[in-house]
Amino acid sequence: MNTQENASAALQLRHITKTFGAITANEDVDLELRRGEVLAILGENGSGKTTLMNMISGIYRPDSGEICINGKEVSINSPKDAFAHGIGMVHQHFKLVDVFTATENIILGIKEKGGFSLKRSSARVAEICERYGFDLDPNKKIYEMSVSEKQTVEIVKVLYRGADILILDEPTAVLTPQETDKLFNVIRRMRQDGKSIIIITHKLHEVMEISDRVAVLRKGRHIDTVNTADVSESELTDMMVGQKISLNIERTLSEKTPDRLIVSHLTMYSKEGVKVVDDVSFTARAGEILGIAGVSGSGQRELLELIAGLRTPESGDIIYNDPSDGKAVDLRKKTPMQIRDLGVRLSFVPEDRLGMGLVGNMDIIDNMMLRTYRNGRPLFLDRQPSKVLADDIIKSLEVVTPGPTTPVRRLSGGNVQKVLVGREISSAPSVLMAAYPVRGLDINSSYTIYNLLNEQKKNGAAVIYVGEDLDVLLELCDRIMVICGGAVSGILDGRTAEKQEVGLLMTKRKGAEQ
Amino acid sequence: MTAAERPVKAEKIKAPLITITKRDSLPPYRRILIRAAAIVAALLLCSVITLIVTKSNPIEIYKTMFSGAFGNGIRIIRTVYEISVLLIIAVAITPAFKMKFWNTGAEGQVLIGGLTTAMVMLYLGGKVPDGLLIVVMAAAAIGAGVIWGVIPAFFKAYWKTNETLFTLMMNYVAIQLVECFLKIADKTGSNVVGPTMLKNGWFPKFFGLDYMLDVVIIAVLTVLVYIYLRYSKHGYEISVVGESENTAKYIGINVKKVIIRTMALSGALCGIAGLLIVGGASHSISAETAGGRGFTAIMVSWLAKFNPLLMVFSSLLIVFLERGAGEVATVFSLNKSFSDILTGIILFFIIGCEFFINYKLHFRRQAKEERV
Structure with missing residues (x-):
């Protein structure tokens, strides 16, 4: 690296490595942010973007490597240190006090020269807003604000503290297209003013629109940094997803694949009024694994919870074809209890294992009972069948545990997942939904889970697999449905689909300009 | 010199003086x-x-404490009774606490149970046979306790109101209702309606001992609640809702129903506590009938880790300290x-x-x- 480059760099990372236990989040990452540029950071889920940014903003410390600001090596031990070096991060989840005004939130926690004066601070906030074109009333209370206004407060907050380097973590995820345009205008003004900006986003068209350069991360490593003007979207996708890696996951072809679950025009709004599931239609067939690919937070969770009866759709239908009598049952607006009473064998391995699928403080036996505790004699529990099931799962899935009476929160991630998946498949489901079932699991446990899903497929279950690793999706699934921003952007054949094709669909928002 | 050659920097790592970490579990x-x-x-x-x-001499003080609680037969009976009353209230709030429903309204629930008991004793006493009178007293006390417990539960289940504040405020409503009753029942302006007015509906002696019927009833109820929490389907639902509402919804438990049902039970048991105090022991009613036990019971329940059987020991400890310390002050x-x-x-x-x-x-x- 020559010295000339160093001089123009606002921020430089050299050989940064960070591990969490056995997992390497970042490995030997070099990154350079030039003064007065917008650098986009692109990468799939789990590629290490957030960890890297957290090291710059003082939340984590790198295990090795160094961080230079304006050519000088620094040590950033806390967010306070980061601010002292002029680094400010705007997180995806806002950290604001609801009952305070914008100004009060902005000055919270800083000691100002000349004492505390809300009036003076307010004037300064207004001045910053004017300078960069923010649309913000300094005296408005947070709870009266829209999501976009709250984000503005967060950005002004870091500017107020004198940040020269701004890190924006997926700032457009919560915004409407109009609000995004406004934000981009502000970013351009900040760039003109000499600020250096890092923006994390999954949306390729936004990368093309706003950034000067793009740094691509993949599996914790820095692949390359290129000038945005010199690359196309498909070249970026190639860099992001990489070459296909063969995993040798077994995939059989079922002879008969009758339609089991027919979802049509399903739409749901979040509490904030955002369309999180947008006119989704698909069919899950028996004896088939349907993969769902997409950037996390694209509506996967909501979609599965809608099918499981945990949420109510705004509109659309969920039709289940009963394999025993061939009758069609409408599952829409049914509670999980009603669904089970209809004789529908629907199993669901949720993303949040200990917070939803299991009870962490209960032992394995009592967790086995969650689905079946209503069976048996009236009023009192019958723990015996659950005991048998627990022993059976511990043995057949090789769960590492001191015994069936150990609380599940004491087990390691892989073993927790085995307990959960084991329970869910014990009822011989006709539909099995699994959300990120191998997240955080080691290779061996992951293959155990793949085998279990394949076994269910062979037994004639319609399996729905929500995953993030494209290589796995491409080898495991018969068909892959790609969703983006809550809408289906394509359904591909798992045997013929190309990785790049999936990657591109993941960032292709319905109705957005390409 | 490249970074790889440089040693990993260890300076500036300033560990705090004391670090606190959570233990996994102790033998x-x-x-x-x-x-x-x-x-x-x-x-x-x-x-x-x-x-x-x-x-x-501190040894003398401890001796006095002990004799204050267990010094003679009468004291022992009184102490056992106090333990059992504290125990039943602790047991009563436990189902709610296991559900992470912080019921701070046991005081009011006990008081309202006691108040309705006293009202039945006063207005129906002598007009119906004593056996029937006690049945009506029990029904009234349980009903009142249920109402006092269900009101905050209903608001919590449907509108997510804060149950701690709600149940706390219900205590004051109960106190005011008692004050109101005292004014109506006793025109002399006394702040207690005592045995002279509540002449009927007293619980019979048990093997010739005062209060002992209360103690036996409480012992039975404690065991029943223990079984209910540990072995019944309802108890299991309470644990799941308390540990994780999301899991409860995921497996199809009707969370609203469980909250209301459990608080009805909790309130009913508090109502029974009121009944036992007024009908079985004091035969009087005042704003002090619950005597702060509704709050002490929270501590009893926590100390026993919500296990009704262990609450026998934690309430024994608390009652021993209270009675013993009182004796020390006197002697x-x-x-x-x-x-x-x-x-x-x-x-x-x-x-x-x-x-x-x-x-x-x-x-x-x-x-x-x-x-x-």
């Missing part, structure tokens, strides 16, 4: 050891303070506050030692060694 004997050490430490500190402040003609100080110190140590059971302290030097 039972270590838990008992820690608790025993806490009690010994508390007694030592109490002795030192007694010596300095009163110049009395040594000390201010009542002094016995409160002793009780406070002992409770502080007993509750404080839970911290050492759940957490581990690392000091800086130790941390450095570990790193090396």
